[in-house]
Amino acid sequence: MSRPGEEPPTLVTEFATGRGQLGTLAVLAAQQQRIITSDRRSLLLLATRCADAPLGAWFAGLADGESAALRTLPALAAACGPTYTTDGPLPGCQAYPSYLAWLSLNGHPPAVAAALVANFTAWGGYCATLAGALRRFHGLDEGACAFFDFFAQPPTALEQAATEAIGPAGLTPTELTTAHEYGRLLQAYEQLFWTTLTELP
Template identity: 50%
Template structure:
């Protein structure tokens, strides 16, 4: 039986699902026991991650334009989403008690910035279809984390909808983006440009670097 892109995306996402124990912070946020300092660090780290990922996605779109236009469309949508998310970060940071002085003087943590560094590596070295598959599998876990955080910030900290909008944005499903991922992966399968083994390896590292992100924040001193 010919394997379809939907089948491959579904099975890859399942295989790469993170170990629930790999994220020490989100359960604490869900319970209302995470310190405000950890929430502030989360917002500040994202202020570095989001623009870096946006530039990486733009580079991937440019690289893909001729040989993998379906992937280019997917990466352009990702870049546009990161630009929108960046606009939502100031309200989150303000709700977490971060002022302009604190934001300007903040030094990002290596354990949190390993993820965008690897995304940048993929933008230079990864085959477009492989990267689409790896990223889409990773986004499933990230969206779930964001949904949990948005709910908890409202329930335990009284955050407004505006303050939670960053997490709401990533928590909300995007059928249009999902379809672009399916189209790009299917094109990769049809043209022989997708290497399932490499894509799985990329996705595995993305999940490990994301786990490092949460672990770093989860073990910060209160």
């Protein structure tokens, strides 16, 4: 059995092969509106918890990125359908931000940072695939694809910045174990997000 992130979700594969339905991405946009709004607050809380350390600025930078991503959602929604403002929260889609909110209160910030970077790699790959598919099969323009383009950038610079913010000593063995625990759950909730969208009626 593959681990989360090793294989693309079914929905991403469907779009990559031209079989995806734009209406599903309209629901994705609606759910992302809620997710990003929540994640931004969670990241700001994490930044506050380590405000006197370099990691505080790193989390604050992520929160700024969430704000930028939020501004790209209306164009995606307009290109995909009318459900952007009408769909309520789907539990399977909202599990990830709920867990990140828990981590913002209870998690060990350096371990949270390491777990987030690991998950960004998978998420960014999915977004890159969707951006390409929307241009190739659906003829969407730059504005409509901007949300996926934003997250499709390789996380190398983000990872390097996190490493520098954590410090030259890195994570202790105990912190590494904790980071793996956080990352495993984040990736599982990430997969649940995609599964929920795939199983829409």
